[in-house]
Amino acid sequence: MWEGVTDIFSQITLIDIIDIALVAFLFYRMTLLIRGTRAIQLLKGLLVLLVAMVISDRLELRSINWLLTQIMTIGIVAIPIVFQPELRRALEQLGRGKFFGEGIFSSNQGDEREATIKEVKKSIKVLQTRKIGALIVIERETGLNDIVETGIKINGEISAELLINIFMPLSPLHDGALVINNNLIKAGGCYLPLTEKPNLGKELGTRHRAAIGITENSDAISLIVSEETGAISLAENGKLSRYLDEDELESFLIKLWGGNEERSKSFWHWRLGN
Numbered sequence: 001m002w003e004g005v006t007d008i009f010s011q012i013t014l015i016d017i018i019d020i021a022l023v024a025f026l027f028y029r030m031t032l033l034i035r036g037t038r039a040i041q042l043l044k045g046l047l048v049l050l051v052a053m054v055i056s057d058r059l060e061l062r063s064i065n066w067l068l069t070q071i072m073t074i075g076i077v078a079i080p081i082v083f084q085p086e087l088r089r090a091l092e093q094l095g096r097g098k099f100f101g102e103g104i105f106s107s108n109q110g111d112e113r114e115a116t117i118k119e120v121k122k123s124i125k126v127l128q129t130r131k132i133g134a135l136i137v138i139e140r141e142t143g144l145n146d147i148v149e150t151g152i153k154i155n156g157e158i159s160a161e162l163l164i165n166i167f168m169p170l171s172p173l174h175d176g177a178l179v180i181n182n183n184l185i186k187a188g189g190c191y192l193p194l195t196e197k198p199n200l201g202k203e204l205g206t207r208h209r210a211a212i213g214i215t216e217n218s219d220a221i222s223l224i225v226s227e228e229t230g231a232i233s234l235a236e237n238g239k240l241s242r243y244l245d246e247d248e249l250e251s252f253l254i255k256l257w258g259g260n261e262e263r264s265k266s267f268w269h270w271r272l273g274n
């Protein structure tokens with residue numbers, strides 16, 4: 001038996017190893033894309049179906065096997081529909097050359113993001129104290145132009161004062177979401193898709209549902225200040241982190257979106273593979 005094993009290993013060439021490594025890396029990136037999304041449930045469902053199909057085939061249960069095959073066909077047709085947001089994100093990342101890693105991140109952009117995080121933190125503190133409801137979306141790789149189109153374009157440099165002003169109850173743009181790109185407020189009063197998650201707390205109304213919804217359809221990060229409680233929350237990849245204080249919010253933002261320090265750390269972290 002050992003001979004057989006060593007025989008197989010002796011036939012493996014460097015090209016085979018590169019091929020396997022590339023496929024593994026591709027699967028790893030795909031898993032990162034669909035982690036925590038609805039797509040993962042569909043994949044699990046298809047896997048269960050596949051196992052049931054193999055078992056029914058081995059046991060020669062012809063009718064059930066035929067039925068499972070038909071269901072499997074429908075499941076495969078459903079893939080591009082259910083995976084549409086993930087496929088879009090993957091293709092966009094591929095187009096920007098970032099699918100295989102972080103890409104080149106200019107320190108200028110890092111400075112802009114650091115400044116933005118400071119202004120956002122400052123404004124959120126004020127909004128929380130005064131219990132002014134707010135919904136802020138931070139654009140990452142996925143373009144949010146379709147969301148921006150639903151609101152009023154601003155394209156103004158970010159400042160805490162401007163952010164607070166926009167969310168003041170009598171401001172014409174206080175309803176809806178504000179979209180940020182680097183150090184620019186792109187638009188206010190934007191409409192976001194609502195999440196369809198069934199098991200969210202009853203106290204979470206449409207503001208929180210919209211904040212989660214946009215992170216399921218893109219790689220954006222959204223921040224919420226509750227009008228009712230003043231609680232600060234952050235949504236990313238369909239998940240909501242609630243009751244943050246402003247320091248926790250800042251750490252989250254640095255980790256997920258980054259200033260220079262965190263980005264250069266993650267760059268070396270990735271390169272060294274620790």
Ligand SMILES: Nc1ncnc2c1ncn2[C@@H]1O[C@H](COP(=O)(O)OP(=O)(O)OP(=O)(O)O)[C@@H](O)[C@H]1O
Pocket residue numbers: 133134135174175176177190191192193194203204205206207208209210225226227228229
């Ligand atoms: N689809 C949407 N896109 C963007 N903003 C939305 C959307 N739906 C609701 N909002 C915003 O949320 C506000 C309503 O919040 P609602 O009270 O229903 O939510 P909530 O999650 O309970 O928030 P809060 O804790 O602040 O009350 C609206 O006035 C609007 O500003």
